[in-house]
Amino acid sequence: MLRKWVPIIIYILSTMILASCYDSREVDEYAYVFAMGIDKGEDKTWRLTLQFPTMEKSAGADGGGGSSGGGGGGQQDEYEVVSVDAPSFFAAVQMLNTSIPRKLNFFHTKMIAISEEVAKAGEIGEMIAPIVRNRQIRRIAHIVVCKGSAEEFIKENKPVIGKNLSKTMELAFNESEDTGFFPHSILYDFYADMKSYGYQPVVMLGGLNKQVGKEVSKDRSGGNYTAGQLPRKGGRKIEFFGSAVFDGDKMIAELTGDETRMMLMARGEFERGFFTIPDPKSLELIIPIDVHLAKKPELKINIQGESPEIDLTIKLEGDILAIQSRLEYEKGKFKKELENVFAQHIKEELDRTIQKCRNLGVDVFKFSDTAIWQFPTIQDWEDYAWDKRFKNAKINTKVEFRIRRTGRQFRSSPIITSEENE
Amino acid sequence: MAGIFKNLNSFFTYKANQREEFELLEGADEKASQENNSATHVESAIEERLSKDIGVNLAKIKQQLNVPKNQDILIREFKLEEKIGAFIVFIEEMADGTTINDFILRPLLMPEHTAEYLKRHKKGELIDYIWNNVLAINQAKKEKEFRNIIKKVLDGGTALFIDGYEECLLIESQGYEKRGIEAPKTENVIRGPHEGFNENLRTNISLIRKIVRNEDLIVEFLPIGKKSQISCAVLYMEKVTNPNIVKEVKRRIQNIDIDLVMGAGVLEEMIADQPYRMLPQILTTERPDRAAILLIVGKVIFMVEGTPFASAVPINFWECLRSPEDYFLKWHAATFLRILRLFALLITLLLPGLYLALTLFHQEMIPTDLLAAIAFSRENIPFPAVLELVMMELAFEFIREDGLRVPGILGQTLGIIGALILGQAAVSAQIVSPILIIVVAVGGIASFAIPSYELSFSIRLLRFGFIFLAAIAGFYGISAGIILLGVMSVSIKSFGVPIFSPIAPKTRANQDVIASLPVFMQKGRPDALNPLDRKKGGNPIRRWMQYKGGNKP
Incomplete structure (x- = not known):
């Protein structure tokens, strides 16, 4: 009996000790970062902006009860945006973790917004290195070059229909397939293209609309704009239009919506x-x-x-x-x-x-x-x-x-x- | 110290199994199993034969049956032709009083019946004469040994002893109370017969014989148990069923040394190949039609007196996913239901574990919206997910167990209380999250979709193992568990047939494993059973397809 059971117990114990539950975390112990912005901070630092849901309202269970006040268009304060100036990505995460009571988690990061300033300075390579190495950030995260500051851009990242930010982001990116006005750029492609000997990366261009609605269109195609310039009023401030052309990790030009379509056609990616x-x-x-x-x-x-x-x-x-x-x-x-x-x-x-x-x-x-x-x-x-x-x-x-x-x-x-x- | 290393070494190195195991091999040597057939019977203390002196016999019978103490054993003494001493023995409850009074005692006590004989012969073969001319009973036999006489009496027969003879007449007079034939309780179908077995072995056999009207259907009775000899019937089709299986079944049943075998459940556990493994190795059914199908396919069926179930061997795992309903449905529906049940099995086994693994270790695999929903709902729960899950699983098991235990009318109340407590109160008190209730409930519902009661039970037990593995090691734990379970399961044999048989090991299947082909395409018997007759239908089964428009039969 002993002869048979001792090894079995050893086996079970070793399973538990070697591969046990030390990295198990309950879902509510994490703060899930949905969007991440990268700016230049003060004094040679990076400014990392993170957006995560605050889990304030219970979903589903008490449908439309109590504080949520029912109906659409309610306040969109279910998401928190924090920024920090830090010398590196991981330093920033650690610094933020001290003030955020939950562990920051990048499993569900959908968007990495890089400010035009950083992109044009050709410093993305340095910033992207820890991001591609980190096993939490998935390479299907979308990468965006935004005009102006990424911090402002992330702050304006709000759902306009419903209250679900992750769905809003996913569907917004999917519009690429329906219009062709901006490319569907994900971290994986961006990183691979950066290292390529042949072609160069193209990243979707994001911007905050000024919401003036007056600017005269330059021609009749409806696509001769870049992000932030669309003559519209209402809706989200964020818009994706056109693309940023990189040479290695340095942004060198912008393509308008029309040009982006041509580029996608030549690539065979135009839907x-x-x-x-x-x-x-x-x-x-x-x-x-x-x-x-x-x-x-x-x-x-x-x-x-x-x-x-x-x-x-x-x-x-x-x-x-x-x-x-x-x-x-x-x-x-x-x-x-x-x-x-x-x-x-x-x-x-x-x-x-x-x-x-x-x-x-x-x-x-x-x-x-x-x-x-x-x-x-x-x-x-x-x-x-x-x-x-x-x-x-x-x-x-x-x-x-x-x-x-x-x-x-x-x-x-x-x-x-x-x-x-x- | 060295001992531990030796143990470890023996754990990791392969050693051939020393135990001799019954295997059903192609063309296996029949001699080997014949040896086993001459099995030693359970020897009883009663070996003596009858004496010529009726007084000795009476004393012996009284002693063996503890007569003055045992008050329902009746001994009626009387005299044939006013001079020959005789008596009958029977048990009040087991025997039918009318039969004894009208058809045994009355003819015997009428002097004119035997007067003629006694005039001609002095004594001679009086017992034969009584049997041939006096008794109006359909079944009886002569017996010389006390052991057999007592067995028959305990079974409801009546023994007639006559002075001067070394043998007695065992007269069939069973008449104990029995339940009528009712619809099966656990295997209900919509189409198909609504007949179920009851506790009477003879009735059960008659139900099967009614479907399989063939002289090749052999019924053999084997007594089991030392103190109470309950009879067990072994049924098989001569010329179809592999004789090695029959021999093995009989060998195992005959070599059980225990006082009482209460029903088929106990017997199954006693004769199963690997009783320590959880998966069922014997298939039980309550339905004569299903038993008949299993017989025809080439399986051996055994039934124990007092159990309203027939047990079939050898079986494979896939048969446990088969419901009698399948036989009465079209093959599309049957296939769909099979797949549904397999899916239900997987859900029962893995869903709680997967939920735990996903939420504890692999949050990246959950769609963002679902994750948000889970996180929202868990926000105010004070317990870790494992505890929450085990708590709810236990609550579910309580409800299930209680539903079995409480009487019918209370059962509904229980359901309402259970649903209220689990569904509403627990959620609003923020003890468990609503999503978890869904997980537990779906797992629970799915477990009832598994048609085999035994299988459903083992799967529900194994589920706790997977919860544990998922809690300590996530997907890694679950995959390790699946591998372990798989390795242990594929080695299980049911009377020499591996239980995953048509798939692992691959044998010629009978087109009815998971996907069921149309009935007219299922021509063969399962290859794994090595039946004597491999075909159960012609080629083609639908002969009429060959002839155009009524040219030929």
Whole structure:
């Protein structure tokens, strides 16, 4: 009996001693950081801003009872924002832990906002190092470059519908797939892109809207803005629009919403978006089109010459959303014409974006991902120095567009007014 | 010191199992099991034979049955033809009074019945004459040994002793009280028969015979218990069931040395291969139709007098997830229900443990909103999650146990109190969090979806093990537990058949393990049983499919 049980007891004890519950924590012993902001602080320090729920109101159990006062639009003080100036990330966490009665926990961090100042100074690399090494912060956390101070930005991070901040953030980031006006940048990609020999990271641009609602739009596309500039009123102050282009860990330029779409198209990551183009027949009117990629873009890259030669073909499909002029663009010759005009429109836009990035010398289009296949070894690829040669690359673009559906109408007919009848 | 190292060493090194184990091998040597068949019977003290002197016999019977003390044993002395001494013995409650009065005593006491015989022969074969010409009873036999006579009397028979003979006549006269056939209590179905076993062994066998009308259905009776010889019936299909299984079942049942075997539950524990393991190794059913299906498939069934259940061996784990309802439903529904039950089993086993592991160790795996909900609800709870969970699990077990114990009408009250206390009061008093109640409740509900009572019990017990493992080591603990449980479970055998048999080890399944194929595709018997006849249906079963429009039968 003893012979059998002694080993079993030893086994159970060793299980408990070696892997026991020393790191078990109850869920309510943690403060879960939902958003994190990084600024430059005073005197060569970082200013770390953290936002976490205060767990003030009990969820669900006493539905709409007592202090919460029911209805929407109530006070949004369920979240606390704290800032600290500290020499390093972990120093900041420890410093904050002394004042916050619960242990700060980064398992559920959804957003890392970096101020434009830090980004432009090229110091993200230093700040990101502990963040990528920390096992608590997940690499699917979204990374944002925000205009102005990150502290202010985090303070304005509030839900506008409902009271659920995590859902608000997740859905806000998902808008990237629906509009294409900003890229879906996560920590994993950002870190990997920073280290890449070929392409460079692109990060979504966030900003606080001034809420003036007056600023005149620069053109009719509706996308020629960057974050913070949208002429709107109401809603959350936070908005994501456009993207920040990095060279390594240094932010060097901004792309507007339209340019971001082109960049995403060239990468093959463009999901869908509404485009507005002038009506080819009556230029004061517009035609909005719901556009998505028909296929992954086709890339042919010739690396024989001094600088690479890139042929990019983008195939798009779209649905007509409206025809203001009520001309029959749904079929025949007019349809062809509309397709050509739109393709031309996209091509011009695309060329302009590519031109801009090429002048900056950054390959944000991930062309290098295709080019790298032509090199037998990584050493060859690194020796080729794509990032240097990209500046002189010859890039030919081709855009094909096809109208698939026409919405609920399959024909247009003019509106008849009494004046015309006479 | 050296002892400890030796122990540790023996713990980690493999040593072949020394114990000889029954294994059901393909074409196993039959001789080996034949040896076992000549098992030693439980020897009784009564070995003597009857004497010719009726006085000696009477004294012996009185002594053996403790007659003056034992007041319900009746001995009726009388004289045949006014001169030959005779007596009958029976037990008041076990025997049927009408039978004895009208069909045994009355003919015997009428002199004209035996007068003719006594005129012709002096004495001779009077017992045979009585049996052939006098008694209006359907069943009787001659017996010489006291042991058998007493057994029969205790079973409700009547023994007729006649002076001058070394044998007596054992007359069938059972007539004790028994419950009628009622609907099964634990295995209710919507479609299908509503007949259940009762406590009477003969009735139960008749219920099975009624379904399996085949001369190959063999019923063998084995007495078990030293002090009370309760009879146990072993049923199997000759030419179908592997004879080695039959021999092994009989060997085990016959070699039980105990005073009383009270019902099948005790017997099962006595003859199970690995009684220390938790998973059931014997399948019990209350339904004759299910017992018949198990018989036809090639299993051995044993039933104990006084237990309204039939037990089948060898079984596999998957059969414990099968409900009799499955046989009466279409295969889609049956498959869905099987998967549902398997899922319920996993939920019962793991859900409380997973909840603990997630909330204590792996908060990153919980969706943020759910985490927030859990954290909100736990905000004011004064206890650690483990305590909270164990508390609620115990409360649930209390309710379940009480529901079994309290009489029907009170049961509802209990349910209301339980629901009130658990559901409302505990939450508003902030002793437990509402989410935890959901976890416990779902686990509890799921445990009742497991059709096998034994399995459901072992799973509920194992659940506490997983709660413990999750509390000390999170997912690591749970995975270690699953591995341990898996290793221990796959080695369990039910009469030589590994209980995870059609899946681990892989054998030719009979298309009815988890996903149930349509009935007409289930042609074979389970391979693991090594049946003598491997097919239970033709190829194809639906012969009519072969012939177009009434050309042929």
